[in-house]
Amino acid sequence: MHFGRWLHTGTLWVGLSFLLGGCASVSPTSTPATLDHLLADPALNGATVSVMVRDARSGTTLYQHNPRTRLIPASNLKLLTTAAAMDVLGPQYRFSTQLLSNGTRQGERLSGNLYLRGLGDPTTQFADYQALAAQLASQGVRQVQGDLVFDDTWFDAERLGVDWSQDDESTYYGAQISALTVSPNSDFDAGTLLVTARAPVAVGQPVSVAVSPATDYVQLSNRAVSGAGNSYAITRQHGTNLLQLSGALAPGKQSRQWVSVWEPTQLVANLFEQALAQQGIQVLGRRVIGASSPATATVLAEHQSAPLQELITPLLKLSNNNMSEALLKAMGRKTANAGTAAAGVAAVAGFLQRQGLDPATLSQVDGSGLSRRNLVSSQTFTDLLLATSRQPWFEAWYNALPIAGNADRMTGGSLRYRLRGSAAENNLHAKTGSMAGVSSLSGYITDANGRRLVFSMISNNYVSDAAPIRAVENRVALALSQWHE
Template sequence: MGTAKGRAGNRIRKEIFAMHARPFQWQRVPIIWVFLLLIGLFQPAPPLQATTTPLPTEVMGVLKHYGIPMNAVSLMLKRVDQSQPVVSLNPYVARNPGSVIKLVTTLVALELLGPTHEWATRYLIDGILDQGELKGNLVIQGGGDPYLVTEIFFQHLRALRSRGILNISGDLIIDDSLFAPDQFDRGRFDDKPYRSYNVIPSAAMVNFSATRFSLTPKEKGISVAVEPEISNLEILNRIRVTEKKCRGDFAGWGYTIDQNANGTRVSLRGNYPRNCGNLEFTRAFLSNLDYTYGLFRAGWKELGGGFEGALLHGPVPQGAQEFFEGGSKPLKEVIAGINKFSNNTMARQLLMTLGSEIYGKPGSPGKGILGIERWLQSEGVDMPTLVLENGSGLSRICRVSASGLIHLLEKGWQSSYRPEFLSSLPIASTDGTMENRLEKEKPAGRVRIKTGLLDHVRSMAGYVTSEEGNRYLVALLVNHPLVDYESGNQVQDTLLRWILRH
């Protein structure tokens, strides 16, 4: 990069490399995580902080209505042009932020990699191309692209055909060694391994390894459509339509999973009330490697190509020749997908990318976390209670304080990449996870907020410009058994309305 900002980013990377000049042992990372967690959880707890000014009466009323005590809430509200906060309640208490932690991952990635950073997916031939037939294997070397969706992947396949590959007589080799294998299975977080938000990172992931199902009641029976088509995913539809009352989208029916040498069979069984109407949902039934292989086979066939080979997993064979390099969306668009729609898989891919870019192959969560921490330290961003696990917020051990988030937001406001960072945040009543919030107020781009939601966790952080033109930084963390989506939204919206008026 030739810009001053690019040179600064290179300087920071060099400083980080210098701090960790000895070979990085990624196998030791889990011990580091445990150590960081112990520091965050077992250091003497800071005393609960009194408010600088009284908490807005409206906000106190909502908390009281839902039975949420003040000591379960951390709040810091600060004007960008003032050093002292306007409101400060328990600002130094470490709490679980949920998806708000994505602000850390995306801002640091933006600063270290730059907004135009792209990922490369390489396609190599391990054999001879003779009059349209590849007599040998095709190799896909994953570059860790967080947004290699079906449409982009098929563009890559069309590019292979336009360059002369029509039929493949060998196998498909997938090299995903850019990232270290994840040591946890998909069901670790909530025992729901097929939910798409639980998909673990892979350098060769395509389309988040997810399949969209569409159920439509017909006069007789029910139709089931899947998108995209996966060659090694078989859907067996045994759902019966009934005239009973709808008691929930997933009440009365379910699915079973069977795996064999030919792929995975999903059997849909049970009773589906007609008045439940159409239903769409997304699941991840295949491993990342099996999904990429199955989507390749289906896509190659759809484009008219011939391929009957098997899936091979391993590094690029010696002597393989690079044939095509597929590009990606730039980072500034990727972080918009992460923050606006709170995509966990993309955030985790980005953390792995940071690890591989800073410390070299293979990328891992531990490398990415150390890179983030070193950058925060080098830039003087004070976040002493920060505990990261995977960069997405889908975690029980992730911790941060309201004060730490405000320091991060200040850094984002001062950044040369402020336009890209702010543009990535959901805009109230306009898009992303804030699309249906503050619809009566219609604040016209003046509320840019990232939210977080887990069981017993509701959080938000971002930027608000009041009706008087005052610019605020806000961070709100609520951890309590009585907080849920509805109560958390009420607390957040009440606070945001108050800020807009001031």
């Protein structure tokens, strides 16, 4: 996320500095005319904007601008996915990863296949796979006489969402989706590896590179050197796990980047085989990818994630795409016994219908909002925000939203640098969304009279960079925090 300085003299007030997302002082009260003036900002010239503001208790509309115009929502779509997941899966839902066998024990030997079965958990880390191997070793198993089978069939084999951009392929936020995956960190960026490059002090020398978790599943082509210019970059070649490092990194500095892998199930296989070897467990058979565990197999060890009501915090605060896609497919698996995005979208539609909302008013194709085929209006988002406020799990969901101006990363999330020192600080709970030509902000804010409002602002087709658009969003939020009728 980029934050820059912004100054504009044509609105009702003069902006001071948005370097840290702060807002200028405003007049004591705001009205619909205030919002009209803000939306006339030159940064929005030629853009399409949908805005709606409503009373959170009564649902009364306080302001609207193209409220039914469907636009690309970017990560605001996660509001829809997570709310539906809390309803469909339930706040106590946990993902699971299981170690099973259909064989028999003969002393230290397991006669039969060993299955590692993934049920979609995007939070599993290498340490969790090591713990599963340790549980097997604690049962006295030292040799598996059958195959080692990696079962990722809980979800389908579609690794990417509909119409995801090709240039996102190697990024952490465009990582492939698998029911059997691994995260390198507590942010749960599943399907990625952390690549750390360090530049030596001597100019022109190659950077040193470390990959975490340590694995030979990826190969390195390292042409990056120590030098001026800040041109260091890393990409993954399409269809491979060849990581290409290029450019210059400042002498003595380091760079940490999360890079997605091709076929995350295979990465899990590589790491779990390491974990078994660490425990002195030998597998005599083959590595098998993508076969189903037999119904007669016995669970030998299991790892479970935290409950969903806790997982939505890193998901919403940090806008985690892979977690969102896992929830979508998990909903499909529960409602239609199909771990597909399409089944998940149908489950979301069912949630909307139960809330009295019409799913035909929007188009959803993925869970994260990374696809440009998603189309949602600000009215639909405010309908959703009103509906969620009536749910028994609302407080957990509301607190999981980013909170403006709060410096704590797992509190402020993607809003932690915005609206500091303003009436919206620690007041605005909202989800951000951003991609090229798209910015969105939807959530809850309390006005000058202590009344909670729901609002949504979606902007598409602007040609400036994102900073001026976020500045307008900040001004809108600030105006709402000082709304008075």
